[in-house]
Amino acid sequence: GDSVTQMEGPVTLSEEAFLTINCTYTATGYPSLFWYVQYPGEGLQLLLKATKADDKGSNKGFEATYRKETTSFHLEKGSVQVSDSAVYFCALRNTGGFKTIFGAGTRLFVKA
């Protein structure tokens, strides 16, 4: 079945450091890929998404490129801020399916 694997956390960075959170997936067909973010005490919210191969999703300085050849959707940000501290979830939704499959989440701590 479809699955999402993302790097284990926590990830601890200093402010202005470069961020990469790895995400790979297994799916039949052509899924849409998502990154959701969960700030402390809140629900998940969409950060960015990509719906087909080679698409790049971007938002708030975060980027991720849909790589079908490597089945990956790694999240990157060039310079993190303390306010980026949160849990990040990679997810996929396949065509013909009713479910969104979420990864296990990666907690990010950014130190001032």
Add this chain to the structure above:
Amino acid sequence: DTAVSQTPKYLVTQMGNDKSIKCEQNLGHDTMYWYKQDSKKFLKIMFSYNNKELIINETVPNRFSPKSPDKAHLNLHINSLELGDSAVYFCASSLSGGAIPTGTQYFGPGTRLLVL
């Protein structure tokens, strides 16, 4: 305006009690979901309704019963609460593309359930 709202935000109760959590969305979506998030932040789908019809029913104890009175509401009733039910429960909604849901999910703020 809150897009997806849940009540209550916090729920502390004794083992064996019965409780309900309510969810409402004002986004005009036709698909709604219940998720359970454990203390390690792992998110597990429990149920989903599309146009008031149950379309996802994961392996969940039958003490959990969802009910969707209309497309904007999805409630969750839990009977005979157990310690292991302690978690954060999230409601979410999305807009389907015809019969198959597609696209972004919008989450509520969560209901923090603690069973003592």
